[in-house]
Amino acid sequence: SQQGEEDPQALSIQEGENATMNCSYKTSINNLQWYRQNSGRGLVHLILIRSNEREKHSGRLRVTLDTSKKSSSLLITASRAADTASYFCATDEGKFYFGSGTKLNVKP
């Protein structure tokens, strides 16, 4: 399968709480990227972490990468209702392969 696995598949939290999503992949990568998708829309790039990096921050986002475990996590701190969307990790192996996605619902 070209897809990586993400968990949880769905996550429902209250506004202000933190949301953590995990991504596992199978092959060697150049980098890993996280994207957000609102229902029925295109993708928005959130953050890129290179294979030689372990952690990266961007605003309320924190991404970690463990190449030995072939896994990554995305943490959204102090979530807002506007963060409600589907989140996908994508591994760059020359081509981009997407994980199965996590559907995040942030309740106001």
Place this chain on the structure above:
Amino acid sequence: GAVVSQHPSWVICKSGTSVKIECRSLDFQATTMFWYRQFPKQSLMLMATSNEGSKATYEQGVEKDKFLINHASLTLSTLTVTSAHPEDSSFYICSARDQGAEAFFGQGTRLTVV
């Protein structure tokens, strides 16, 4: 970030007809473009990768004669769904990148075949 324009954003066509979807990079040269298909509530499945001036590389299970991809210039790639059938109804998304690591995505095309 860079802009990728995908057109049309939605299209309805009759079964048996062909539909062309365009993907343009507006402010950068896209040496590589990717085409994805997304079913409702599912992830994006890579269909093919195209490099400017060369034939597209299709993923396993994707019919190259049904999904024709042309990447004739550094700013334009097209996907033509030939002899469309209802099961081809889906959300198609293109992405493009130049020499950098980041890929930029179009807004997607929702195809409905009736």
